Amino acid sequence: MSPTLTQSAPLAVDPNDGLALLEGDGKRVAAEYGIPLAVLLELTHRCPLQCPYCSNPVEMERSRNELTTEEWKKVLDELAEIGVLQVHFSGGEPTARKDIVELVRHASELDLYTNLITSAVLLNKDKLTEIADAGLSHIQISFQGSNAALADRVAGFRNAHAKKHEVARWARELDLPLTVNAVMHRQNLDQLEQIIDMAVEMDADRIEVANVQYYGWALKNRAALMPTIEQIERSTQIVEEAQVRLKGILDIDFVIPDYYAERPKKCMGGWGRQFFNITPSGKVLPCHAAESIEGLDFMSVRSNHSIAWIWKNSEAFNRYRGTGWMPEPCRSCAFKEVDFGGCRCQAFALTGSADNTDPACSLSPFHEKIFKTAQTESETGTNRFIYRNFAGGTLEAESADDA
């Protein structure tokens, strides 16, 4: 439309102008575009790590129920066809699937942007090279702390930390864009500065400093994970300072725990608005924790409906879409189209009904009690983890702290 490139029509492109962000900044993406731009594919729930904050459901899917290679390829075909642009291969540990190279190649051939979200501990250099050669666009490696003692304890896996560093080095050698995923909680928040330094030293492009969100395994472990208010205040300062200091060197994304926020998070950008994920067995969910909500029936890619149909028409996706489902205090709230009532999974887990306002909101009648409980836990709670596994969790051996 711009006829000339003169001073009156400058080419300067503000990120909010010429290069508008299509997601994550509150724009009405789903309303405008329908199908989400990015989809999370949980290839498997199998994982050698046992992180106590895992976002997988407590009832994990067994490998015999996982989609086959051909089924996943068909899913990728369908996603590309309906306009999805980015796929995130996640899990569990996605490289526990023997067909990971094949799936990355298939997605790349469909011109999808492919991201691998991995614990890295199952990778060797040949495997990573194969994945990179298959067209991988980006790799995200999780780190559980800044030193091996704590990181390996959180992961419940010996030598995990050293292995992750090794894989991060290979990723750099292969010129793969690298994001460090740092999941933060009371046990490791005091290492935040060192974790950011570590990301710089390993030459990562980006770090996600994401405080644990409390559902599923993390809710089971809330007493051991909940940060203190002092930790949150300090970590916010650390991140804000680092974002300025490291501009052009390391991009830093920061997610605070919503227990300590005044307003709930706009979870998933609003239920069924701009995101869905597909579980190991092929269920299409509005968020990766949605199966924790009882009474919702999620449809599978193995049903006789297309993914687009499920997104648009299935009862579970429409149940909490928009604002029509809202009770008070949401219904008359000025922020109802800002946060869309917060997180449905959290409302279910903490109030017993997913129809309620997210108790992270200070207007929720449950907020005060839950906040006080969390605060008490952060100050006096146990430090022992319940490790994630298929057996429903295993309590960490007693440490010196708790003895």
Add this chain to the structure above:
Amino acid sequence: MIRTAPALRRRMTATLDSVPALARGVKLRLDETRERWVLLVPERVLAPDEIAVEVLQLCDGERSIAAIAAVLAEKYAAPEEQIGADVIEMLQDLADSGFLIDKGGTRP
């Protein structure tokens, strides 16, 4: 103390002599569903406007920014100097996020 980050060396400081190319993992493609060009980057989808698309299509790892400005100046009958400055400003933003690299240093 933070040591000098390799990322800083890797990232382009845009000048007329820079030879910009999309970094690995950054894809410029036509989104047929939404009928517009998109720039795919980690965790985000950017929607460049028409001018930005045109500039990014010229970032082929062969042309310098000066050459890109010359192409656009010719096409739009506009002052090359101004266009060069505008292109530098736009590309520096993308380079700061790690989406562009300078191929100039690696050429014979």
